[in-house]
Amino acid sequence: MKTEMTMVARSIVLMAWLLVVAVPVEARENPPSAAELKAAVQEAYDKFKDVTDGANANYIPELDKVPSDLFGVAIVTARGEVFAVGDVDYSFSIQSVSKPFTAALVMQQQGAEAVAQKIGVEPTGLVFNSIMATQLIPQVSVNPLVNSGAIASVSMVKADSASQRFDAILDWFNRLAAAQLTVIEDVYQSEAATNQRNRAHAYILAASERIYSDPMEATDVYTRQCSIGVTAKQLAVMGATLANGGTNPVTGQRVLDAQYVPKVLSVMLTAGFYNESGIWSYTAGLPAKTGVGGGIVAVVPGRMAIVGFSPRLNEAGNSVRAMKAIQYISEKFGLSIFGDGR
Numbered sequence: 001m002k003t004e005m006t007m008v009a010r011s012i013v014l015m016a017w018l019l020v021v022a023v024p025v026e027a028r029e030n031p032p033s034a035a036e037l038k039a040a041v042q043e044a045y046d047k048f049k050d051v052t053d054g055a056n057a058n059y060i061p062e063l064d065k066v067p068s069d070l071f072g073v074a075i076v077t078a079r080g081e082v083f084a085v086g087d088v089d090y091s092f093s094i095q096s097v098s099k100p101f102t103a104a105l106v107m108q109q110q111g112a113e114a115v116a117q118k119i120g121v122e123p124t125g126l127v128f129n130s131i132m133a134t135q136l137i138p139q140v141s142v143n144p145l146v147n148s149g150a151i152a153s154v155s156m157v158k159a160d161s162a163s164q165r166f167d168a169i170l171d172w173f174n175r176l177a178a179a180q181l182t183v184i185e186d187v188y189q190s191e192a193a194t195n196q197r198n199r200a201h202a203y204i205l206a207a208s209e210r211i212y213s214d215p216m217e218a219t220d221v222y223t224r225q226c227s228i229g230v231t232a233k234q235l236a237v238m239g240a241t242l243a244n245g246g247t248n249p250v251t252g253q254r255v256l257d258a259q260y261v262p263k264v265l266s267v268m269l270t271a272g273f274y275n276e277s278g279i280w281s282y283t284a285g286l287p288a289k290t291g292v293g294g295g296i297v298a299v300v301p302g303r304m305a306i307v308g309f310s311p312r313l314n315e316a317g318n319s320v321r322a323m324k325a326i327q328y329i330s331e332k333f334g335l336s337i338f339g340d341g342r
């Protein structure tokens, strides 16, 4: 009798263990369902909506005027499903989140080798506009996700004039976003009037033939590129195009050759968060790109893009709530590209 009781007790314990531990592990091995993603976006929003740490970027005066309380979280899957909560239709300036997408255009036009050779792909470990980094390696501008390398990327886009260069970039972004994007003129004017440091980068590059069009033209087109307005949802479609191997999941059109997607994602992982790229990789484990407009796009290859938007930034220029929201979703589903550690 006692043995029977012990066996029954053991079976109950085993069943409970299977339910509590084994079943969720099994479930986590499958991609999260639509209902789970929807719930996670809502949870991430609710969890971090009251966080007020950080401050708007103010070195571009117009960015300081953007309402600091705005907060949105969006997921677009590689199949084109959209899950979004909060201020996900507010158009904010894309800023540096534009950089990997322009690098992708340069790869599409000239191949991945051209980016590695003429710009470079090494992380700097330094701030986004570090003059020291630009001087560090005299042959290249270091990588396309810091300011100097991004200006070099713009200079490599095939064009005969500044307007052609900008139109090529805007058209490329439109195809990635499945939208007709426009420049936020006030942000452009504000940055154009205060971008002396970026002009300095361009001249340093020019002095050692590391820029491939007129340096001031490239800087101005770069400034316009950074002022393009996107919503969190549109940015998530851009990211989902990378997640989907270069084919836009909303339009079904191939934008970027699949061979270049891993190259773009690799630079995003090592340099997308500037001097916080290490800790970002360590915690979220996802290729991502931040911008001083408050947007962050993270890509889960083959699965989805996760976007957070919130104007308040930390010291490194990365959006506090956007980081937290993406980290939360990544950890919840074990999305790190290095595995879920279970």
Ligand code: GLU
Binding pocket: 095, 096, 097, 128, 129, 147, 191, 198, 223, 226, 290, 291, 292, 293, 317
């Ligand atoms: N347009 C900004 C600049 O050149 C972009 C910086 C960023 O978003 O990190 O300073």
